[in-house]
Amino acid sequence: MKKSESEWIDQLSAMATASSQVDSSLYAKYDVKRGLRDINGKGVLAGLTQIGDVQAHPEGDATGPGHLIYRGMDIEDLVAGFLPEGRPGFEETCSLLLSGELPNRAELADFRERLGAYRLLPDDFVHDSLLKLSSRDMMNAMAQSILALYVFDARADDTSLPNVMRQCLRLIATFPLLAVYSFHAYSYRYAGKSLVIHGPKPELSTAENFLHMLRHDSRYTPLEAQLLDLALVLHAEHGGGNNSSFTTHVVTSSLTDTYSAIAAAMGSLKGPRHGGANAKVVAMFEELKREVKDWGNDRQVEDYLARLLKKEAFDRAGLIYGIGHAVYSTSDPRTIILREQIEKLAAEKGVAEEMDLYRRVERLAPELIGHERKMYKGVSANVDFYSGFLYRLLDIPAELFTPIFAMARIAGWSAHRLEELANGGKIIRPAYKSVAPRRVYVPLAARA
């Protein structure tokens, strides 16, 4: 009897699983670095870059704090430059990452003005692309729009550096529009919300434009815009080895067009192992807040965290979201910077008690994880631990958490694409050893 579609699919998938599973002892036999990581979890050297660096510890200090470096400069120094002056830092960061140099006052004003002028989508694009083909996932909606922008670019396939620079600047400028409008289309189509589309304002920064376009009343406080801008700066770049930047290098090395390369990076960032963790942190805390009666009691909080590790709470993945990082160990510098600034907003919004709860989990979780798991290095709170909390304080819907990450990281992806092209590298093509046994072909008529 003919199988139903689901029976047929299940059978094919069971066969694919059986014929795909590789004996795990073979990885050691052939010295394959799974996930391109060594036995201690450290990434294998796959390239050289001058754009960004992620350092677990300062040189010669195995227990010191982590550092994030943009174009040779410590992120802490970059932030200490713009934050006290009350000016946005994301555009300056983009200019630095793309050109390799800090802009002077006149160059920065010029960069901002030109980026503002680039915040334009083709005529009818919002209606024809974003509203008509609305998606339940904003990252997919954005990727689809990025690929659609190819159609409107007369020099879409030109991979000369000036043309790629032009394309990247336009993408950096329009990402906030793609993110916000995709969300509005989704809320209108799937949640029955009113549809209000605000055009961008060229004089506003990237963060200000995002809040202006997102909110129906277009209003935001200077502190809100400043903190969103800071989050963008902290997410703009993370070396060449992170999954989406490496994807950008891999796809660019085939000499494909900018839109295809960036859409691929979006697909990578969407994954919950990469850009999707901050929404998980917020959801995990919602459960924690319900289940822990006394938020000020270490024992009660520890009990809940222990249940998370034993797969008895939240999504039963055994993870305390927002803790741990592939490279950082003692600390993630982005977390420290963000935490200090969020404290001000938490006080302004009257949620100091919840802020204390975050700090308590940040203090208690590393020891518990160290106790329950095999540790190669220490763990500490990563940037996602506080970024989701910040976005919630800014009333930003969870659907937009990863798109905000993309709005920032497009700067790093652009710099990495330009770097790959500038170095005229070879197509990235690592080796896979086949461990399948050789078999004899059986003619169709002879098969059982």
Ligand SMILES: CC(C)(COP(=O)(O)OP(=O)(O)OC[C@H]1O[C@@H](n2cnc3c(N)ncnc32)[C@H](O)[C@@H]1OP(=O)(O)O)[C@@H](O)C(=O)NCCC(=O)NCCS
């Ligand atoms: C980010 C992450 C994937 C890094 O994992 P990693 O590179 O294996 O990190 P480590 O080498 O320090 O991990 C050592 C062990 O501790 C575990 N561990 C690390 N962080 C953990 C966490 N937050 N909760 C539970 N276990 C954790 C790891 O799974 C590993 O155990 P295993 O060998 O049994 O799998 C991991 O820390 C994690 O899943 N964190 C939670 C999700 C998150 O916040 N992601 C955002 C990252 S920016």
